[in-house]
Amino acid sequence: MLTAALRKELLLQWRSRSQMMAVFVFGATSLLLFSFAIGPNAAALRTFSAGFLWLGLLLSSTLTLAESFHAEMENRALEGLLLLPSNPRSLYYGKAIANWLQLTLLGIALVPVMVVLYDAGTTQLLTLLVVILLGTAGLSAPGTLYAAMTAQVRAKQTLLPLLLFPLIVPALLASVKATSLAILGDPMHDLRNWLTLLGAFDLIYWSLCGLLYPKVIEE
Amino acid sequence: MDIAPPSTTKTPMILLALGFALLVIGSYLGLFVAPAEQYMGQVQRIMYVHVPTVWSWMLCVCFTFIAAVIFLFRNDLKWDARLEAGLEVGTLLCAMLCCQGAIWAKPTWGVWWDWDPRLTSVAVLLFAFLGIIALRQFVDDPPRRAVWSAVATIIASADLPIVYFSVKWWNSLHQTQSSPSTVSSAFHLPLRINAFGVFFVMVAFVMLRSRLATRKLREELV
Numbered sequence: 001m002l003t004a005a006l007r008k009e010l011l012l013q014w015r016s017r018s019q020m021m022a023v024f025v026f027g028a029t030s031l032l033l034f035s036f037a038i039g040p041n042a043a044a045l046r047t048f049s050a051g052f053l054w055l056g057l058l059l060s061s062t063l064t065l066a067e068s069f070h071a072e073m074e075n076r077a078l079e080g081l082l083l084l085p086s087n088p089r090s091l092y093y094g095k096a097i098a099n100w101l102q103l104t105l106l107g108i109a110l111v112p113v114m115v116v117l118y119d120a121g122t123t124q125l126l127t128l129l130v131v132i133l134l135g136t137a138g139l140s141a142p143g144t145l146y147a148a149m150t151a152q153v154r155a156k157q158t159l160l161p162l163l164l165f166p167l168i169v170p171a172l173l174a175s176v177k178a179t180s181l182a183i184l185g186d187p188m189h190d191l192r193n194w195l196t197l198l199g200a201f202d203l204i205y206w207s208l209c210g211l212l213y214p215k216v217i218e219e
Numbered sequence: 220m221d222i223a224p225p226s227t228t229k230t231p232m233i234l235l236a237l238g239f240a241l242l243v244i245g246s247y248l249g250l251f252v253a254p255a256e257q258y259m260g261q262v263q264r265i266m267y268v269h270v271p272t273v274w275s276w277m278l279c280v281c282f283t284f285i286a287a288v289i290f291l292f293r294n295d296l297k298w299d300a301r302l303e304a305g306l307e308v309g310t311l312l313c314a315m316l317c318c319q320g321a322i323w324a325k326p327t328w329g330v331w332w333d334w335d336p337r338l339t340s341v342a343v344l345l346f347a348f349l350g351i352i353a354l355r356q357f358v359d360d361p362p363r364r365a366v367w368s369a370v371a372t373i374i375a376s377a378d379l380p381i382v383y384f385s386v387k388w389w390n391s392l393h394q395t396q397s398s399p400s401t402v403s404s405a406f407h408l409p410l411r412i413n414a415f416g417v418f419f420v421m422v423a424f425v426m427l428r429s430r431l432a433t434r435k436l437r438e439e440l441v
Contacts, residue, residue, distance in 0.1 A: 167378050170382050170385040215366050
């Protein structure tokens with residue numbers, strides 16, 4: 001059941017790949033804008049590069065997450081899905097995993113932009129990948145749940161960030177710290193702690209949101 | 220879904236009067252009778268409202284969380300009215316304690332704000348509650364609004380310990396929590412009196428607000 005739901009989501013995403021491209025351009029543009037906010041100070045830009053990367057990713061994520069329930073809202077498709085002999089939880093996890101993969105791809109695509117704009121090169125590509133995987137997992141679990149709510153109301157573009165941003169403060173903080181350590185060096189070996197924190201956040205929200213999702217979409 | 224009519228407002232009104240009376244007595248003792256603190260001077264007197272506000276706020280947040288959990292299990296809109304009351308009174312107390320804290324922090328620490336674990340957790344919860352209150356404004360169907368805000372409240376509450384520990388790994392300069400056992404006996408009485416004063420006012424506000432929410436829900440359901 002989960003694989004069927006995931007397959008549906010991935011197919012939908014593949015067919016709307018031009019939108020994904022637009023979101024990437026949006027993220028890259030925001031990275032460009034952050035450097036104007038700081039000014040042409042190469043050292044400062046390099047120091048804050050991890051923060052900019054994650055803020056760009058976070059802003060872009062509100063676009064992809066808000067869009068992720070678009071298909072369900074047309075022609076009351078969500079009700080149709082709920083009538084299927086399926087578990088609403090697998091619908092949630094299918095969508096959350098698809099959103100996670102999409103955000104991970106977006107994060108990986110934004111890294112070269114960050115490296116070029118802020119001179120924030122790193123050789124620890126594997127660490128960076130792990131951080132992006134864990135961090136975007138933290139964004140997509142509560143993000144998918146809140147998107148399910150806000151997709152059904154007026155003013156969805158405002159409400160989703162309003163609900164999501166305070167919540168993901170620990171995930172953002174840990175992701176920025178870990179990315180920053182990967183770029184600027186890790187003399188105190190703190191990286192493991194931040195990754196553990198991210199993992200704990202992911203574990204809590206992937207289970208809690210899956211538990212609560214059926215309540216959110218039931219009629 | 221249906222909801223029982225609200226009970227009378229007699230009890231909360233008595234509690235409210237009692238709470239305000241205690242606050243007047245406690246603040247009089249705190250401002251004019253208790254001695255000034257040796258290092259912080261007169262500024263420290265804000266503790267007599269700040270610490271009681273924090274205690275009542277914590278109780279109010281616990282109450283809101285419990286109301287959300289009970290609503291999800293029982294599906295009784297009475298608990299949605301209580302959740303709404305807890306959310307709004309909690310936000311009010313939270314905003315109050317942030318202002319009091321900033322007024323105290325500027326002369327003491329030299330800054331209005333500091334990225335300390337407790338301050339940051341309070342700020343995160345304030346914004347999370349504001350988000351949930353905003354969500355409630357945009358959902359017109361009462362049962363759906365109740366379920367969504369209960370779910371959002373539970374998710375936001377689960378975030379609190381994680382925020383606290385994540386920020387704790389930065390450096391901290393907030394004082395350790397004040398309680399009657401950490402302050403000198405000269406400061407005890409006004410602190411205790413005000414703690415009960417704020418507590419009674421908070422309970423009265425929650426009761427009055429949930430009665431109001433019940434009335435509105437009954438009107439919406441007709």
